[in-house]
Amino acid sequence: MGFRLILDGEEHEITIIRRRPHLVLDIDGEKHEITDLGSDGDGRHELGAAGQAVGFARATHGNLQIVRLNGRTHEVALVDPFSDAGDAGGALDVLRAPMPGTVISLHCKAGDAVRRGDPLVTIESMKLQTLLPAMRDGTIAEILRTEGETFDKDEVIVRLEAESEKA
Amino acid sequence: MTAPLFNKVLIANRGEIACRIMATLKAMGIASVAICHRAEAQARHVRMANEWSEVTGETPVAAHLDIAQIIAVARKHGADAIHPGYGFLSENAAFASAVADAGMTFIGPDAKTIALMGDKISARNFAEAHGVAVAPSVMPTGDVDDFVEKAAAIGFPLLIKAAAGGGGKGMSIVRDAQGLAQAARIASGEAERYFGDGRVYAETYVERPRHIEVQVLGDGEGGAIHLFERECSVQRRFQKIIEEAPAANLSPALRDEICASAVRLASAAKYRNAGTVEYILGADGRFFFLEMNTRLQVEHPVTEMITGVDLVRAQIEIAAGHGLPMTQDGVRIDGHAIECRICAEDPERDFMPETGVIRYLGVPEENWLRFENALTRGQKITADFDPMLAKLVAHGSSRDEAVDRSIAALRELALLGVKTNTDYLAAVLDHPAFRAGDLHTGFVAMHGDALLPASLSGQEKAQVLAAAALGFREFRDLVTGTPEPHAAIGGWRN
Numbered sequence: 001m002g003f004r005l006i007l008d009g010e011e012h013e014i015t016i017i018r019r020r021p022h023l024v025l026d027i028d029g030e031k032h033e034i035t036d037l038g039s040d041g042d043g044r045h046e047l048g049a050a051g052q053a054v055g056f057a058r059a060t061h062g063n064l065q066i067v068r069l070n071g072r073t074h075e076v077a078l079v080d081p082f083s084d085a086g087d088a089g090g091a092l093d094v095l096r097a098p099m100p101g102t103v104i105s106l107h108c109k110a111g112d113a114v115r116r117g118d119p120l121v122t123i124e125s126m127k128l129q130t131l132l133p134a135m136r137d138g139t140i141a142e143i144l145r146t147e148g149e150t151f152d153k154d155e156v157i158v159r160l161e162a163e164s165e166k167a
Numbered sequence: 168m169t170a171p172l173f174n175k176v177l178i179a180n181r182g183e184i185a186c187r188i189m190a191t192l193k194a195m196g197i198a199s200v201a202i203c204h205r206a207e208a209q210a211r212h213v214r215m216a217n218e219w220s221e222v223t224g225e226t227p228v229a230a231h232l233d234i235a236q237i238i239a240v241a242r243k244h245g246a247d248a249i250h251p252g253y254g255f256l257s258e259n260a261a262f263a264s265a266v267a268d269a270g271m272t273f274i275g276p277d278a279k280t281i282a283l284m285g286d287k288i289s290a291r292n293f294a295e296a297h298g299v300a301v302a303p304s305v306m307p308t309g310d311v312d313d314f315v316e317k318a319a320a321i322g323f324p325l326l327i328k329a330a331a332g333g334g335g336k337g338m339s340i341v342r343d344a345q346g347l348a349q350a351a352r353i354a355s356g357e358a359e360r361y362f363g364d365g366r367v368y369a370e371t372y373v374e375r376p377r378h379i380e381v382q383v384l385g386d387g388e389g390g391a392i393h394l395f396e397r398e399c400s401v402q403r404r405f406q407k408i409i410e411e412a413p414a415a416n417l418s419p420a421l422r423d424e425i426c427a428s429a430v431r432l433a434s435a436a437k438y439r440n441a442g443t444v445e446y447i448l449g450a451d452g453r454f455f456f457l458e459m460n461t462r463l464q465v466e467h468p469v470t471e472m473i474t475g476v477d478l479v480r481a482q483i484e485i486a487a488g489h490g491l492p493m494t495q496d497g498v499r500i501d502g503h504a505i506e507c508r509i510c511a512e513d514p515e516r517d518f519m520p521e522t523g524v525i526r527y528l529g530v531p532e533e534n535w536l537r538f539e540n541a542l543t544r545g546q547k548i549t550a551d552f553d554p555m556l557a558k559l560v561a562h563g564s565s566r567d568e569a570v571d572r573s574i575a576a577l578r579e580l581a582l583l584g585v586k587t588n589t590d591y592l593a594a595v596l597d598h599p600a601f602r603a604g605d606l607h608t609g610f611v612a613m614h615g616d617a618l619l620p621a622s623l624s625g626q627e628k629a630q631v632l633a634a635a636a637l638g639f640r641e642f643r644d645l646v647t648g649t650p651e652p653h654a655a656i657g658g659w660r661n
Contacts, residue, residue, distance in 0.1 A: 069634060
């Protein structure tokens with residue numbers, strides 16, 4: 001079993017085939033020779049790959065590596081080997097904050113029937129107001145943030161009744 | 168050596184612009200005083216100042232808007248002048264008055280001029296009365312139905328704007344009579360929330376408009392010069408993201424006409440200090456007065472780069488009563504300059520603001536490049552302030568060279584830990600329409616999809632994954648063969 005990484009929502013597997021005389025990696029089933037590992041840690045480094053020097057900048061943030069290479073920035077997450085990494089499901093049941101901010105106004109209340117795209121809540125972040133719409137048809141089960149309250153990124157603001165409860 | 172023009176100047180601002188102003192103060196031998204909210208006590212502008220004081224407020228922004236407190240701090244430090252920067256209190260007439268009443272010099276225009284130009288309607292009327300072209304429009308009345316009827320009569324499309332507004336708040340384009348009443352109400356509500364003034368007005372909307380603005384300097388007695396124009400047509404959410412000087416493909420005759428119009432306005436207003444007259448320019452060469460900004464502009468460095476004039480120094484000299492630093496004949500254009508605003512935002516999600524922590528900052532260094540910022544590694548980027556983090560300003564002998572240099576510098580810039588629009592800006596500059604100078608304020612919307620990143624090639628993916636993997640302690644230990652305890656953890660051993 002290899003080392004699992006997530007880039008752009010896709011899982012990739014890296015396995016070490018050989019370490020000497022230089023590193024050979026299997027990345028998604030293809031062999032890659034790494035002649036120069038580059039330095040350790042955050043900052044600007046150079047990787048020797050397939051006989052070519054590739055410059056990049058890298059920073060560590062917990063379980064993430066942020067890599068800027070060839071004029072693009074990428075976040076690469078390490079898959080926790082102890083986690084099933086399974087989605088708990090029901091992503092459409094909750095409205096999550098796309099960024100930290102404040103609730104400006106609520107356009108629904110618990111028990112309301114809503115259709116996909118209906119405005120549920122107006123939020124504000126960095127002086128910018130944004131309307132968050134319903135992610136699917138359903139019934140409002142719970143509103144977790146009222147007007148004036150602040151929230152962090154990815155916090156649940158509104159919960160819809162689970163699909164199964166409807167029928 | 169002659170005595171400095173002021174002994175000590177308080178900068179009523181923060182971030183990159185506070186640092187920018189301090190650099191000139193230092194060069195002029197003038198001491199600086201910084202203010203900061205407690206959340207920013209370690210910020211670069213605080214460390215760079217000769218003296219500093221904390222200002223308090225319910226929010227960091229509120230602290231920076233507290234006139235009485237800022238005046239008290241300036242007095243405590245014995246400052247003899249205040250520079251407001253841009254944003255915050257820079258266009259607040261009450262602040263300019265309060266500074267003067269406290270016996271200090273406000274490095275900016277007279278309070279009366281700020282009030283005149285700060286209200287879009289009085290500014291517009293003043294411009295019109297002095298022979299500066301304005302777009303046909305309908306002024307607000309208390310009666311929405313009456314407003315809607317009159318607005319419809321001047322024809323669609325119309326632009327609805329807040330009388331006290333700026334920065335795109337309370338602004339929308341209306342294409343038919345059906346949407347007008349609702350748009351007016353929404354704009355009015357937004358204007359009320361942001362500016363405490365719900366008045367809105369409607370004016371002719373110029374299709375494919377270009378945003379052209381003219382930098383002026385006035386001596387306060389009717390003497391005024393221009394430092395040529397800037398083009399700021401590339402915008403998102405009605406806010407500029409790329410500015411350049413001079414404007415691309417502008418005929419010398421039209422340039423002269425627009426610049427002369429701005430000087431006429433500044434002169435008529437007996438404008439004192441640095442200011443900017445903004446216009447919209449249609450494809451037919453007609454241009455209309457938009458507004459006058461009575462302060463230093465975010466994008467002032469592009470003008471500095473092509474004229475060689477330090478605008479902050481000019482502001483200080485004018486404020487000290489030394490008059491204009493040069494005559495019109497002394498202002499020449501040398502080459503081309505482009506500014507890119509680096510913002511904490513996600514272009515792939517409608518430019519939503521992003522937050523984070525700066526984990527690494529790598530800035531290219533070139534003699535043709537200015538990277539205006541107050542960033543430090545480890546700094547938290549919060550929702551407290553505007554999402555603009557820095558400005559990358561490049562100069563070239565031609566527009567093509569300025570574009571190429573800007574793209575190279577953007578690619579080299581590494582600001583890791585918060586999502587930014589850096590790569591998006593490079594994509595805009597590299598777009599054939601931008602290179603051709605085919606600009607208008609709808610550029611971002613029109614070329615939207617073409618500006619988003621292409622998917623990675625297999626080789627690029629492998630490089631990114633290898634570079635990332637080698638950053639993880641767990642993986643590096645496996646590679647280097649270090650018998651660290653990490654290597655025994657988990658299920659990734661072969």
